[in-house]
Amino acid sequence: MAVSTSAVILVPEDFGSIQQAINAAASGDTVHVNNGTYYENINVNKTITLVGENPETTIIDGSTTNSTYGPTLWIYGENVRDVAIINFTIRGSPNAWGIYMLGTPNATIENSIINNNHSGVVADASDNSTFVNNTIANNLYDGLLFIESSGHTMRNNTISANAYNFGIQYSAFNNDIDQSNLINGKPIYYLKNETGITINPTAYPEIGYLALINCSNILVEDLNLTNNSNGILLAQTKDTILTNNTLANNIMGIAMSYSTNNTLESNIIANNWQGITLENSPNNTFKDNNMTGNLQHVMISGGQLSDFLQDMDTSNTVDMKLVRYMINQTSLAITPYTFPNTGYLALVNCRNVTVQELSLQNNVLLVAFSQNLTIAQNNITKGGINLQHVSYVNASTNVLISGDDALTIGDSFSIIVAMNNVTQNHNHGIYLESSTGNKIIDNNIAENSIGVGADSSTNNTIIRNNITSNKEYGILLTNSNYNMIYHNNFIDNAVPRWQAVSSNIPSIFFADNVWDNGYPSGGNYWSDYTGKDQYSGTKQNANGSDAIGDTPYDINFGQRDHYPLISPYNDFKVIGTNAQAYDVEVISNSSIANLSLAFWLSSPTQYLQPRQPLLLFLATGETGTTGFCRVTIPRQLLNGTYIVLVDDQPVLATELPGSNSTYAYLYFAYKHSMHEVIIVPELSLPMVLLLFTTATALVAAHGRSRRRRVLRKIASWE
Secondary structure, eight states, X not given: OOOOOOOEEEETTTOSSHHHHHHHOOTTOEEEEOSEXXXXXXXXXXXXXXXXXXXXXXXXXXXXXXXXXXXXXXXXXXXXXXXEEESOEEEOOSSSEEEEEESOOXXXXXXXXXXXXXXXXXXXXXXXXXXXXXXXXXXXXXXXXXXSOOOOEEESOEEESOSEEEEEESSOOOOEEOTTSEXXXXXXXXXXXXXXXXXXXXXXXOOSEEEEXXXXXXXXXXXXXXXXXXXXXXXXXXXXXXXXXXXXXSSEEXXXXXXXXXXXXXXXXXXXXXXEEEESXXXXXXXXXXXXXXXXXXXXXXXXXXXXXXXXXXXXXXXTEEEEEEESOEEEXXXXXXXXXXXXXXXXXXXXXXXXXXXXXXXEEEEESOEEEEEESOEEESOEEEEESOEEEEEESOEEESOSSSEEEESXXXXXXXXXXXXXXXXXXXXXXXXXXXXXXXXXXXXXXXXEEEEXXXXXXXXXXXXXXXXXXXXXXXXOOSOEEESOEEESSTTTTOSEEEOOOOOXXXXXXXXXXXXXXXXXXXXXXXXXXXXXXXXXXEESOOSBOSSOEEOSTTOEESSOBSSOEEEEEEEOTTSOEEEEEEEESSEEEEEEEEEEOXXXXXXXXXXXXXXXXXXXXXXXXXXXXXXXXXXXXXXXXXXXXXXXXXXXXXXXXXXXXXXXXXXXXXEOSEEEEEEEEOOOHHHHHHHXXXXXXXXXXXXXXXXXXXXXXXXXXX
């Protein structure tokens, strides 16, 4: 006969706090807690049974010890399973959950009161748990939520007065949930394997929550379902009609997962976080649905073209504007003039389409399985752009503000994301997932949670972006390698040391990302870089500054920017005499403005002759300090041995090692105030004589007053 070796530990007799007792317990022990209020945040990190004396008088309160984001009771740990929580009141987590279960199967939550937390109970990646005889009430956000988990059993739970009482997200759906569970006094109907029934107020006069799992040929009509994670949930369900229902104040109004050939008609879907969500759910029909006040009206995801093939015509509206769900379109221009009153736009299996100058709110512009598109000059607020399985798309000069993931690139290649203003989004500014060969260039990415994110994405180019004041990370790379990341300005992103993070651990199988463009081109500007710039050269051991830090900028896992820029990077588009655009790069501690190619039109000077091309700009800094510029000059734009004039006076300029027949890298310094800077090729003597002869004729024709330096004229090339 086996003898149990498990122990019973008493609180407060054996230990003064519940956490002390759990720490002392062995796997399989029981911790028994006497009546009282215990102001703790508890981590159950082993297999134990935690039992209170009475659920109304044995209280775990997280209100005084938790001012951040920790749950009152957290069940988490390697190989933790079979945890039981019985006979407690669990309350008081102001910013998180009463109970949070993460990766812990077979838990039991029984005969407990979970109230007055930010959220009640969340089972996250925690399968096969049992919830019996609990009261989950008056939590600010979720009541009971299952995320990426299934196999749960629910009996006799009372869930009420939470903002979102009950729901299931991103999960399988083989749960055992019966009508003994009540939402605001009304039963949960978690219907499985039903066919050919009608659900309406006559047949089902009281419904607190409705889910249809593996059902078919169901008619759902005239219901009013509110304040849950899912208003109506359809999973593995087909040939079902939802008509004349009101779904309001849920996280998702109508949520469909792996469901096909359903019809949604004449429903009111209002004031939800997401109005309609479709996950891997092809060939559904939408008619005359009215979506208003949802934070995002329509969200569609899937892994193949059929998942995006929906019959959704313009009888559907979002905030009184038209839904345009366009399939198999070619050679089309979508503007406010050609397609007026557009509220939601999706392009599926389209070619050669331009989307321009739209103003969208609370919607994600969806592009799926499409090629050769231009998306430009659109203003999208509280939404974004979602590119899925697309190629050869130019998304540029858009304004994307206050959405979730502002611009998502999934399973796509050859995308150009350029010159967009991406700010104040709740998750990513720009996010790449399983995507390769894309370019993210010249964007302003500021005040998002994460500036740029990449997951399982390779061979992308991320250059010349201003990535500033993002709250969690400037750039976060997960399982992503061979990406080129340079000439970006990383400024004040979750400082200290979260400007850039890469999860890659370099090995012979998993290569680094590249964080610089070699010498003298350089890497990125990092506002928290503390190195100096006293030396130059590929090894940074030659005398003289070059606007590159003398020591590398370390990121993590051995990855580093070998040539960090000492001041912010600026790029100016300059039109040459051949009408081509060139990038003139300036690294400077001055404010640089009005950089252009110009021609000298005044009288000849020691350094300047009429018709002579030059680069001209203004440099401004605090008076009395030392300023510097490092200017990268394309030789095709302006070639020669250069002279630099600061307010007409020459300054010492060094052409850095590494300059070549394509680019000249010119470094010079000056005392700050406001200066006019001219960079001009030094002329050979025959050319000086030729230009001087021409200038004499010009001066004679136009009068000697042109010789006055104060009236000299410089003409920009247009």
